[in-house]
Each structure stands twice: as structure tokens, then as C-alpha cells.
Amino acid sequence: MFVNPHVFFFLKDGEIIAWDYKNHQQFALEKLYFERLVDWSKEAVLEPAPLDKELAEGALLCAQQPPNKEWGWDVLAQIYHIGTRDIATNLGELDPQQWTKEYLEYCQGISQEAPEFHTKREGEVIELPSPNLGLLKNQNFLDVVKARKTCRSFTGAPVPLEYLSTLLYVSLGPLHDRWQDLEDNNLMVLGVRKASPSGGGIHPEEAYIIAFNVEGLEPGVYHYDAQQHYLTLIKKGEFEKQVIELLLGQFFAKGLAFGIFLTSRFDKIWWKYPHSRAYRVALLDIGHASQTTLLTATALGLQTWLTGAFYDSKVEEFLEIKTSTESSIFFIGAGYGDNQSIPPEILKILQEES
Numbered sequence: 001m002f003v004n005p006h007v008f009f010f011l012k013d014g015e016i017i018a019w020d021y022k023n024h025q026q027f028a029l030e031k032l033y034f035e036r037l038v039d040w041s042k043e044a045v046l047e048p049a050p051l052d053k054e055l056a057e058g059a060l061l062c063a064q065q066p067p068n069k070e071w072g073w074d075v076l077a078q079i080y081h082i083g084t085r086d087i088a089t090n091l092g093e094l095d096p097q098q099w100t101k102e103y104l105e106y107c108q109g110i111s112q113e114a115p116e117f118h119t120k121r122e123g124e125v126i127e128l129p130s131p132n133l134g135l136l137k138n139q140n141f142l143d144v145v146k147a148r149k150t151c152r153s154f155t156g157a158p159v160p161l162e163y164l165s166t167l168l169y170v171s172l173g174p175l176h177d178r179w180q181d182l183e184d185n186n187l188m189v190l191g192v193r194k195a196s197p198s199g200g201g202i203h204p205e206e207a208y209i210i211a212f213n214v215e216g217l218e219p220g221v222y223h224y225d226a227q228q229h230y231l232t233l234i235k236k237g238e239f240e241k242q243v244i245e246l247l248l249g250q251f252f253a254k255g256l257a258f259g260i261f262l263t264s265r266f267d268k269i270w271w272k273y274p275h276s277r278a279y280r281v282a283l284l285d286i287g288h289a290s291q292t293t294l295l296t297a298t299a300l301g302l303q304t305w306l307t308g309a310f311y312d313s314k315v316e317e318f319l320e321i322k323t324s325t326e327s328s329i330f331f332i333g334a335g336y337g338d339n340q341s342i343p344p345e346i347l348k349i350l351q352e353e354s
Contacts, residue, residue, distance in 0.1 A: 001040050001046075001052055001055075001056070001061045001062070001063060002040070002061065002062050002063075002064070002065045002066065003037055003040050003041045003060065003061060004020060004022075004059055004060050004061065004062060004066070005066050006020060006021055006022035006023070006082060006083075007019065007020050007021070007060060008021065008079060009029075009034070015028045015029075016028070016029045016030075016031065016034045017029070018034075018037075018058075018060060020058075020059060020060065021079055021082060021083030022082050022083070022085075023059055024083075024087070025058070025059070027058055027060070032051065033051055033054070033055060036049065036051045036052070036055065037055065037060060037061070040061060080276070080279075083276065084275075084276050084277040084279070084280055087275055087277045088275075107272075110271065110272060111188065111190070113271065114190055114271060115267050115268055115271050117190065117192070117202075117268060118225075118227050119206050119223075119225075119226075119265065120225065120232075121223040121225075121232040121234065122232070123223075123232045123233045123234060124232070124233040125230055125231070125232055125233075126217070126222065126230060126231040126232070126233055127230055128161070128164075128165040128168070128169075128229060128230055128231060129161055129162050129165050129216075130165070131162075131165050131166040131168075131169035131170065131173075131229075132162050132165075132166050133166065133170070135163070135166055135299075135300055136166070136170065136296070136299050136300070139299045144295055144298050144299045145295065147298050148294055148295055148298040148304070149303070149339065149341065150304065150305055150306065150341050151303035151304065151305055151337040151338070151339055151340060151341065152252035152305055152337075152340065152341055152342065152343040153252070153255070153337050153338050153340040153343050153344060154252075154254065154255030154256050154257075154303070154305075154333075154335045154336065154337040154338075155255055155335070155336050155337060155338065156212075156213060156254075156255040156256075156257075156335070157213070157257065157335065157336040158213040158214065158215045158257060159213070159214055159215065159257035159258065159302065159334070159335060159336070160214075160215050160216070161214055161215055161216035161217050163300050163302065164209070164211075164214055164217070164258060165229075166296075166300065167293065167296050167297055167300060167302075167334070168207065168209075168224050168226075168229070169229055170195060170292075170296045171195055171196075171289070171292045171293040171296045171297075172194065172195075172205065172207050172224065172226050172289060172292075172293065173194070173224075173226050173229050174192075174194075174226065174227060174229060175193075175194060175195050176193035176194065176195075178193075179191070179192075179193045179201075191203070192226075192227075194226075194289075195292050195296075196285075196288035196289050196291070196292040197288055198285045198288065198289075199269070199273065199278065199281035199282075199284070199285060200269075200272050200273065202268050202269055202272065202285075203226075203268075203285065203289075204264045204265045204266065204268045204269050204282060204285060205262050205263065205264055205265075205285060205286055205289045205329075206223070206224075206226075206262070206263045206264075206265060206326065207223075207224040207226065207260050207261070207262060207263075208221060208222065208223055208224070208234070208260065208261040208263065208319045209221070209222040209223075209224055209231060209258055209259070209260055210222075210239055210243055210258060210259040210260070210261070211258050212238075212239075212240055212256055212257055212258055212259070212335075213256075213257045213258075213335070214257055214258050217231075218236055219236065219237060219238050219239070220233060220234070220235055220236035220237055220239070221233075221234040221235050221237075221239065221318070221319065221320075222234060223319075234319065234320055235320070239318075240253070240254065240256075242318070243259060243318075246310050246311055246314055246315050246318060247307060247309065247310045247331060248309050248310060248311065250307060250309065251343070251345065252305055252333075252343050253305070253333050255335060255337070256305070256333040256334065256335045257302075257334060257335030257336065258333075258334055258335065259331060259332065259333045259334070260293065260331070260332045260333075260334070261315060261319060261328055261330075261331050262286050262289060262290060262328075262329055262330040262331070262332065263316075263319070263321065263326050263327060263328050263329060264282045264283075264285070264286060264326065264327055264329050265325060265326045266279075266282065266325050266326070266327065267325040267326075269281065269282050282329075283329065286329045286330050287330075290306060290330050290332055293332055294306065294332065297332075297334045302334045302335060302336065303334070303335065303336065303337040303339060304332060304333065304334050305332075305333040305334075305337075306330065306331060306332045306333065307330075307331050308329070308330050308331070310328065310331060312327065312328055315328040316328055
């Protein structure tokens with residue numbers, strides 16, 4: 001017999017839980033059953049025992065050795081990848097009428113438990129100038145897409161606050177104002193319409209602005225209120241050196257006019273989609289939001305740099321996020337640069353070694 005390779009174990013309330021993440025099954029195991037699986041995992045030939053039949057019925061043991069499929073990452077990544085595949089396969093068997101009925105019943109069932117969608121941070125409110133959409137109206141889309149390029153060498157020149165306001169409004173803010181087709185049909189509006197798509201229209205992303213050199217805005221950390229289009233001051237200060245340290249020493253952040261930490265409010269997502277597969281969508285949502293931000297910044301004549309490498313817990317402490325339901329996911333830097341994807345420090349070393 002062979003132990004199912006798609007099982008992990010954890011302790012909960014004094015019980016050993018076996019989680020078959022491929023088949024989406026969980027079992028509470030008595031110690032004897034767990035020890036039997038441990039013995040089989042040693043690849044020894046054991047005498048048949050009644051326990052084996054029960055373990056086989058739960059698919060924790062199998063008669064044939066499972067194929068060893070290629071996987072280039074660690075086990076944790078494999079657990080998540082396989083464990084979030086092939087969810088709710090029964091839905092594909094429903095006709096449109098039954099599918100719609102079950103979906104609406106589910107939505108009505110959770111509608112009374114909706115979290116507060118509007119994230120409002122405490123602090124001094126900083127009014128933003130009205131977004132200047134005229135800065136974008138004459139832009140050729142193809143030219144903008146082709147011009148978007150990661151830059152790792154910035155000049156430190158200031159960016160007008162009007163540009164930051166326009167960027168936030170178009171990329172992350174209330175660009176669409178109302179969700180007209182829902183309101184026209186007298187439907188409850190819980191989601192939000194923005195420039196980028198989001199699973200369920202939830203838009204879990206939050207934006208924290210690190211102002212380094214923005215004309216008319218004191219250097220510091222701000223939260224962007226995407227519903228009301230204003231900034232809330234978190235703290236004032238010159239944080240360039242600290243941010244570089246938080247970004248694992250990526251010195252390319254030097255000279256940025258501002259940076260944006262994108263976080264995700266997980267509680268908004270798991271309210272509607274409680275399965276772990278929704279974590280995939282949370283990451284995709286940040287990807288959509290960041291790409292829209294990058295293209296808008298490019299259309300405004302700014303250059304951008306982005307990274308997902310940073311000290312997560314330290315970033316959240318820096319942003320004064322005090323809840324485990326919101327987590328940092330991505331960083332975008334913007335400003336004026338020299339359009340070089342390879343920073344001078346790295347280029348110099350490469351040239352010396354060639």
C-alpha cells in the first residue's frame with residue numbers, strides 16, 4: 001500500500017487532522033491510524049491490517065504507487081496549487097435556471113453578513129485636487145502600452161499633486177461613480193466598479209501612498225480613500241531609506257517621487273468566497289489593479305518600478321495596519337527616471353566583469 005501523496009496533517013483541538021487537499025476531504029484520525037500511515041510511508045511491506053481497509057476507503061492509502069509528477073517549487077506551493085484546483089465541479093452539471101437559483105439563494109443568504117466595504121483610516125484628511133482627465137484624453141492606447149517599461153533609475157524630481165490625484169482616481173478610485181445596470185434593476189449594490197476587473201466586483205485592494213517628493217504634499221505615509229477620493233495621513237516623515245530596507249534593500253527605489261503599497265482586505269473576499277481558491281483571485285485582483293496603475297502612470301509621462309519582494313510583517317507595521325485580515329501584496333514606485341531597466345550600480349559591475 002502507498003500513502004496518498006496529497007495529504008498533510010495538522011493538530012486541532014487535540015485531534016490529528018488529515019487533509020486530502022486534492023480530493024477536498026478532511027478526516028480526524030485516532031493516533032493508531034496516524035501511526036499506521038507513518039509506517040506505510042517508510043515504504044516497508046507490512047502485514048495486512050483492518051486499519052488499512054478503512055484508510056483505503058478514505059483514500060489515505062492506495063494500492064498503486066501514485067505517479068511522481070514534475071514540480072519545481074516547494075511542497076507548500078504544491079499544496080496550494082493542487083488544493084485549489086477543481087472546486088465545486090458539481091456546478092457544471094446544473095442547467096442555467098438551477099444554477100442561477102442556487103447562486104441567488106447563496107448571495108441572499110450572505111447578504112446580511114456583508115463586511116464594511118469602505119475602509120476608512122483615522123487621521124487628518126488631505127483633500128486631493130480634482131483629477132485632470134484632460135491629461136489622458138489625447139493619449140494613444142498603443143503608444144502607452146508600448147511605452148510602459150520598468151525603470152530602475154529615478155532622478156528624484158518632484159511630481160505634481162494633480163498627477164498623483166489623477167493617477168489614483170483613474171486607476172484605483174471612483175472612476176465609474178455608480179453601477180448603473182444594477183441600480184436600474186433595483187438590485188443591491190455591494191460591489192464597486194473601477195477601471196480594473198475584480199472577482200465579484202469586491203475590489204479588496206487598498207492603496208497606501210508613500211510620498212517622497214510630491215509637490216503640495218508633505219512627505220509621509222497616506223491611505224487613499226478610494227470611495228471619497230482623498231488621502232488620510234498616517235504619519236509624516238522622510239521614509240526613503242526605510243522603504244528601501246523594507247523592500248529587501250532594492251536600492252532602485254531611490255529617487256522615486258512616490259510609492260504605492262497595495263494591500264488586500266481578505267475579509268471582503270472570504271465573506272463571499274470562503275474557499276481557499278479565492279486567494280488566487282485576491283492575487284489576480286492586485287495584478288489587475290497594478291497594471292491599470294502602471295498604464296495610467298505611463299500615460300501621465302511617469303516611469304514606474306514594481307516589486308512583490310519585501311518584509312510583509314514589517315511593511316504592515318510601517319503602514320500601521322493592525323488587523324490580520326489585511327495584508328500587503330505589492331509595491332509600485334513612480335516618478336521621473338532615465339528609462340533604464342538596469343540601474344547604474346549593476347551596470348557598472350557588469351561592465352567591470354566583462
